[in-house]
Amino acid sequence: MSTVKVKCPGTVANLVCGFDILGLALHEPADIMEVKLLDEPRVIIHNRDAYNLPTEPEKNVAGVVFLSVMERIGGHTGFEVTIEKHIKPGSGIGSSAASAAGAAVAANHLLGNIFTSDEVVQFAMNGEKLASGVKHADNIAPCILGGISLIRSIHPLDIVSIPSPDLYVTVIHPQIEVRTSDARQILKQQVLLKDAIRQWGNIAGLVTGFMKNDYDLIGRSLEDVIIEPVRSILIPGFDEVKRKCKEAGALGGGISGSGPSIFMLSKDDSTAKAVESVMQEVYNKIGIDYHTYVTMINKKGVEIVAGY
């Protein structure tokens, strides 16, 4: 096989109380990447979308992942990739992670799966470093592995899959810009011990709720007393959206990644759709354009959809 087509899902990182450690994969939106093995050590990038992303390998998220794979294996291998991006860059639902994860999974597949899944994650993290300056894995890991991923530690890398019940996810992407660097800078370096304790009670509750299929516990634990109160001021309408979504039956939710997208988890499809309507109403009133998704947790992660 010399060519592979992969579907790379969007992801929600910073899962409310799970800042920097918990992320989940979505069914929609998802990018499509077609990757071809070359017999010369170069990377060729074609973008089939309107986002004007760079095509120089060193400046492209997928490009740097291919380069890091090539650096590892040496020899004359290269990659040609055609990217059809459906996850809007800057949306907060893992657009760069999808490119990075797709590149790493496709490269490994074409090379005969010579790398472990931890190594694949490591390659993909190089793409995240280019995109955000930080080698984080809370979008990369769920994008590659599917479901809900806990990044217990980055050094050394320790990724744990958290089983969960089927959960519906409603996402709204208000068409405003929140720069990841701004979202990082606004955070305080120190937090109150009492808030940290409350947060780790919630994260323990959330993980237990997922593993016990206890929807009420999931809902009670979806509380972030540290990051959300600071970052939500960058997203107009956030408090109103959250309150009304919970009134409409959502278990809870919060900022997706570093925003501006907001996500909500629901127990069933009809609630997830009611939550979508509530989100739309709020942004219609405020007068900010948006895009919404009603989807589910994607338990597969990056998927090989064709190979030839």
Next chain:
Amino acid sequence: MSTVKVKCPGTVANLVCGFDILGLALHEPADIMEVKLLDEPRVIIHNRDAYNLPTEPEKNVAGVVFLSVMERIGGHTGFEVTIEKHIKPGSGIGSSAASAAGAAVAANHLLGNIFTSDEVVQFAMNGEKLASGVKHADNIAPCILGGISLIRSIHPLDIVSIPSPDLYVTVIHPQIEVRTSDARQILKQQVLLKDAIRQWGNIAGLVTGFMKNDYDLIGRSLEDVIIEPVRSILIPGFDEVKRKCKEAGALGGGISGSGPSIFMLSKDDSTAKAVESVMQEVYNKIGIDYHTYVTMINKKGVEIVAGY
């Protein structure tokens, strides 16, 4: 039934990264309490041990729990209790919680189980308030419910039982005094966000490890970067004990409650015994007296051993 005898187990609170939110119950040591229903509204306390604990109800941990139950139910009911304490006060393995939990469970049993388990915990928390000034539940909850308890929140009270594999627990109680108030005061009110993130990664890993029966994950997650580095200086030999216990095969462990006891979790009985020897060697060398226990997680909690 007018008299009940209960066995009230010792407990380990502040389970490493689970400061203030996670505790577990032990098989040994355990107190025995015999509680008799009176038809007059008074509390009579007999101590059958050498600890010289107060017998005035308002100053006794079990006493204030009985008083709070009597205040709730009104009428002419009272309680007479005989306490055989085997869990040394000030050891850090839940001596006051055992008295408080035993009183609450026994009273509820004698009254025909009219209270929910959350209410029983609430009554017992009055005893903890007398003992430590704080209404915490991370000893009370596992003492009453058995196993491992997560206190997700105190206000409102939200207690979650965490399933776990069988685990052996080795405890050493060095005969030194660490006052709970000192152990509290020494803590910083603020912590670094990056440390808090590491801690909530560990707590999520620990809970997942318990629920997946993943001993390696439990071991990797038994790391406390916030409380232990500060409090362990109050316990001579702590670092050496911890290092040598892990070398001897313990999964990990730390300070029990606010000390001075140290506990270690192991996968099997022989490791737990090897860990005990290592602990004893360190304190023999330092020249501090100690008491050790090799026991298991107690999945039952306070147990009714007789009623007549």
